[in-house]
Amino acid sequence: MSLALKTISFNHDPSSASNSALNIRRNKDFDVPVPEYDAAIPRTAAESCAAYAIQETAGQPVFVRVELTEAPGAKVRYEVRAVGGGPLGALDPQVVDFSGGVVSRIVDFPLAHRNFNRILRTDAGWGWEFRVVGSTTWQLLVRTAHRIYLVLKVPSAPWTQALADKRNPWTDLLDFSCDIAAGLQTVPDVVEAVTKKVNQGYALRYDIQTGAPRYGFSTSGSSFQLTNWIAYALKGGAPANPVFCDTTAEQYRNFLIVNCYDCAASCALMAKVVGADSDYYFHQPFGYLNYVVPIGRGKCNNPFPGCVGLPAVGPDDQRTGFGNHAYQKLGGSRNYDACMREWIPFFLKLLLLFIWLLILILTFGMVNDKRLLNRAEGWLVDLPQPEYNARTNDISQPFEAAASGGTPALQTLQFSVT
Numbered sequence: 001m002s003l004a005l006k007t008i009s010f011n012h013d014p015s016s017a018s019n020s021a022l023n024i025r026r027n028k029d030f031d032v033p034v035p036e037y038d039a040a041i042p043r044t045a046a047e048s049c050a051a052y053a054i055q056e057t058a059g060q061p062v063f064v065r066v067e068l069t070e071a072p073g074a075k076v077r078y079e080v081r082a083v084g085g086g087p088l089g090a091l092d093p094q095v096v097d098f099s100g101g102v103v104s105r106i107v108d109f110p111l112a113h114r115n116f117n118r119i120l121r122t123d124a125g126w127g128w129e130f131r132v133v134g135s136t137t138w139q140l141l142v143r144t145a146h147r148i149y150l151v152l153k154v155p156s157a158p159w160t161q162a163l164a165d166k167r168n169p170w171t172d173l174l175d176f177s178c179d180i181a182a183g184l185q186t187v188p189d190v191v192e193a194v195t196k197k198v199n200q201g202y203a204l205r206y207d208i209q210t211g212a213p214r215y216g217f218s219t220s221g222s223s224f225q226l227t228n229w230i231a232y233a234l235k236g237g238a239p240a241n242p243v244f245c246d247t248t249a250e251q252y253r254n255f256l257i258v259n260c261y262d263c264a265a266s267c268a269l270m271a272k273v274v275g276a277d278s279d280y281y282f283h284q285p286f287g288y289l290n291y292v293v294p295i296g297r298g299k300c301n302n303p304f305p306g307c308v309g310l311p312a313v314g315p316d317d318q319r320t321g322f323g324n325h326a327y328q329k330l331g332g333s334r335n336y337d338a339c340m341r342e343w344i345p346f347f348l349k350l351l352l353l354f355i356w357l358l359i360l361i362l363t364f365g366m367v368n369d370k371r372l373l374n375r376a377e378g379w380l381v382d383l384p385q386p387e388y389n390a391r392t393n394d395i396s397q398p399f400e401a402a403a404s405g406g407t408p409a410l411q412t413l414q415f416s417v418t
Helices: 171-180 187-200 226-234 260-272 346-362 370-376 385-392 398-403
Strands: 004-009 049-053 063-069 077-084 091-097 104-110 120-132 139-151 278-283 292-294 325-330 334-336 340-342 381-384
Touching: 004 139, 049 171, 063 077, 091 104, 120 171, 139 171, 171 187, 171 226, 171 260, 187 260, 187 278, 187 325, 187 334, 187 381, 226 260, 260 278, 260 325, 340 385, 346 370, 370 381, 381 385
Parallel strands: 049 139
Antiparallel strands: 004 063, 063 104, 077 091, 077 120, 120 139, 278 325, 292 340, 325 334, 334 381
């Protein structure tokens, strides 16, 4: 017998996200080949990868398409199955008929035992087994390994499912976004997790000189430099030069310096790629700040003190403010800001934590009010616009009130693929 597993196609129907894997690519330069597994081309699990949309595949007949081969004239019938599979599940036995002397058969294996219920990135393996029809003994055919991504739904614009488009979801970004959102099942939870990770997870610091972006996007018509963001911010590969605030105590790698545009655009793209529709909003004018904590920095109400100035001054002193600001909105109504947090006095933080703990104890752990925890840490997440404004904008003096106002406006997010 010379039965062989030749190929496995996860994305066997590029026009469907309900019974097939999604159209994805590695990055702007390299695609993901289909069939994703080819016995003639050695690939790692990460290279033999597929992504599925939980919403679109729910209740649908999802399957993988497999090509098996035999020697000419074999005239034999097999049962073939696969064990293991992680979230893909085991594959039930299928009869593969070579009795007519054919050398190749295409067989569709339903993912009847899949577990697509939460965001995930994992390397899953199948042990492929076979036996001649009528035999009771299974024999190992081959083991295959695949990187599987699960996202909430088909990623929305600027991501696309148009065939062979450079804006098909990138696995270079899915590797990070799926890990950040691992185990989550709702859009608000995903957006919150991404917002917090960008704020605290990548050694980024706010631009205290001019508040300028480093990654290209500001408003509709501009393009976010996603390739650089992945390489410099997410992977930590920012070049040593140029240097920000050179020869001062604030000296830092320039491409780890960011502003609100960078934070909002990166978060929206990272959330969208796993099916969470976070949108980028531009707010102008914005105004003077209450005490906040800009990304990577400390207490501040004077966001542009330069490399040697004071970031925190008296609450009513003349100081710099935000001419404009950018942040995310969910459903056009709830704000998520990765660029800064509210500064919370120590005594208020303790009080909020005490109330949270008291509620948890009195309800025997049944009520975990994370809003109190978020407030204690100053997170500006899941906030309606009036509450967000009250926490961030200082309008206590006439000159401060005159500089505030403005209406946040939805922008068309785009990223560069050149």
